[in-house]
Amino acid sequence: QKEVEQNSGPLSVPEGAIASLNCTYSDRVSQSFFWYRQYSGKSPELIMSIYSNGDKEDGRFTAQLNKASQYVSLLIRDSQPSDSATYLCAGGRYGGSQGNLIFGKGTKLSVKP
């Protein structure tokens, strides 16, 4: 199993819908997770971090962490065309050297007007 796995998409949703982005992780990943948004040609921008089991909400974004299932998700409510980007899920590495962020391959989201 890869350490952090994401469906590469593309995921296409209509404007105003809920976009659901999913990520699973292996035992080698510590339970600190981050969602980054990356527009084409730009650098990753932090959307949200989550460390505890459950939901964390910030505006239109909700991150969910389920440690038992090793699953983390990002919900985007009222999706806008400006949300069209690649979303990167990342976790910290257990043991080994601190500072390693393990990235998934990213899910490309397209929000259609």
Place this chain on the structure above:
Amino acid sequence: DTEVTQTPKHLVMGMTNKKSLKCEQHMGHRAMYWYKQKAKKPPELMFVYSYEKLSINESVPSRFSPECPNSSLLNLHLHALQPEDSALYLCASSQDLDSLYQETQYFGPGTRLLVL
């Protein structure tokens, strides 16, 4: 303010050139990172500095040489690069290297490097 700045934004260099990428943050962060990102791939960690000391070198070729002159600045010196080194080079910083949790990393805008 969570700003990390990088210069230059774009760089074209020949395989015999020597150039440097610069990164700066004024958030008081004590950990700084260099990543390399190829098209349609996630960022790959190259180096980590903690309290101005090199903490991680992810087996990066010696043609890439990092330097941390002080806690706010991070440089990446480039020499004798290959065309396959063309990529987006990202700098990031975090508060610290926490022993229990991965600290949030904030990325700079990147330097787009083309090696001819």
